[in-house]
Each structure stands twice: as structure tokens, then as C-alpha cells.
Amino acid sequence: MPSRPSLLDIRYWENHERRVLEAITLALNKLSREETLPQNEDRLNRKLYFYILEAIREMSQRGMRFTTYPMYEANNQPQVDDVERAAREGKRPDFQFGYIDHYETNVQASAKQYVVECKRLGESGRSDWVLNVNYLANGIVRYSSREHGYGQGGASGAMVGYVQNTDLDSVLLEVNRSVEENRLPLLVPSSAGGLQANSVNQLDHQFDRPTPPSPFSLRHLWVDLVGRSWN
Numbered sequence: 001m002p003s004r005p006s007l008l009d010i011r012y013w014e015n016h017e018r019r020v021l022e023a024i025t026l027a028l029n030k031l032s033r034e035e036t037l038p039q040n041e042d043r044l045n046r047k048l049y050f051y052i053l054e055a056i057r058e059m060s061q062r063g064m065r066f067t068t069y070p071m072y073e074a075n076n077q078p079q080v081d082d083v084e085r086a087a088r089e090g091k092r093p094d095f096q097f098g099y100i101d102h103y104e105t106n107v108q109a110s111a112k113q114y115v116v117e118c119k120r121l122g123e124s125g126r127s128d129w130v131l132n133v134n135y136l137a138n139g140i141v142r143y144s145s146r147e148h149g150y151g152q153g154g155a156s157g158a159m160v161g162y163v164q165n166t167d168l169d170s171v172l173l174e175v176n177r178s179v180e181e182n183r184l185p186l187l188v189p190s191s192a193g194g195l196q197a198n199s200v201n202q203l204d205h206q207f208d209r210p211t212p213p214s215p216f217s218l219r220h221l222w223v224d225l226v227g228r229s230w231n
Helices: 007-032 041-061 131-144 168-181
Strands: 070-072 095-100 111-121 156-163 200-207 216-224
Touching (some): 007 041, 007 095, 007 111, 007 156, 007 216, 041 070, 131 216, 168 216
Parallel strands (some): 111 156, 156 216
Antiparallel strands (some): 070 095
């Protein structure tokens, strides 16, 4: 079983998360400067992958130590507390940022992954596919369910929201309605000024889950892409 995290473990994870979120935010800002973008989620993710690599290079040139890289659509990695191959090992988050925690006392638990899942937000134009409900059902829930087990072994993870149409406040209202119906804590903007148009916004919440560690903190990075042309 993984040991209880030490202060060094926690600090290492927090620093890793900070770098990853900064790289993704920088990459999303680059993405938002494009006038024409693919509407499809998978194609957006692939484009974001290359912008993340650009962001990591720029951060490294500024002197920020970056020892990880994005793994695109890779399977969840094994966890030492899974005695046999778990169902979660067949699931593929959009991005994982891994590192080796040299302060972890159990060497078999020293591989850590920061998991990021991406979803479209706004109106899909289809009554049978509601993006803002899907953000919970096929996004947030993957971090709270044992079947998907996203972020297992980490204290936190992230989601990216591509807001393709509809104003940010309306999107948040609908997402939080679904979140509340599923008895999870509401998403709260990290900025006291609320959500800002034409920007990358961070929102946060924390919830209990059946897989360790729990409670789990989930960050949300929403990029406002309203007004772009879609292909």
C-alpha cells in the first residue's frame, strides 16, 4: 500500500501541479489566438498537445525547471494498491504528466501522474448531446468513480473546458446544476472577479471519492473560444 505522503511528497506534488497548470494555461492562450479551430474535441486536444510543448519550452527558457511532458491519450498507469489489473487501467485520460517522486518511501508507488481531461462546453446543436451535462457525466465523474479512477494516487487533477459558444456565466450555471444534482460541490471561480471573457479562467472544487487519496481537488481551466470559426 502507498505510504502516507510526507511534507516533501506534498510539496513536490504541489510544485508539479503548479508547473503543469501554468503550461496548460499558456498553451490555451496560444490556442485562443487562432481565428479558426477544429470543432471536434479530439482534434482540439491534439492541437493543444503541441501548444503545451511550446509552452514548456518557453517556461524552461525562463528558468523554470520542467521535468515532465504530456502523455497524450495514454492508459491509466498501474497503482500498487491494485493487486490485479484494474478496469481503470483500460481507460485513457486525454493527458497525463508523470514524474518520479524520489521522496516516496514505497518505491513501487513512486510513479505519479497528474491527469487532465478535456471537454467542449456550450451548445452542441443536438438535443441528444448536451455538452454542459456531458462535462460532468463523462468528465468530472471519471475522477470520482472507481471504474475510471482518473487521478488515482494523486491529490488533485484538472479538466480543460473549451467554451465554444454561449457566455461563460450561463455555462457555469448549467454545469453547476448538473454537479449539484449529483451531490458534488459546486465549481467556484478562483478569481474574486468571477469569470472573465476572452481569457483562461480557473475554477476549483473538492470532493470525496472511493479511490485514494480522498478528498480530491479538481481544477478546471476554461478557455473562452466564443466567436471563433469552426471547421
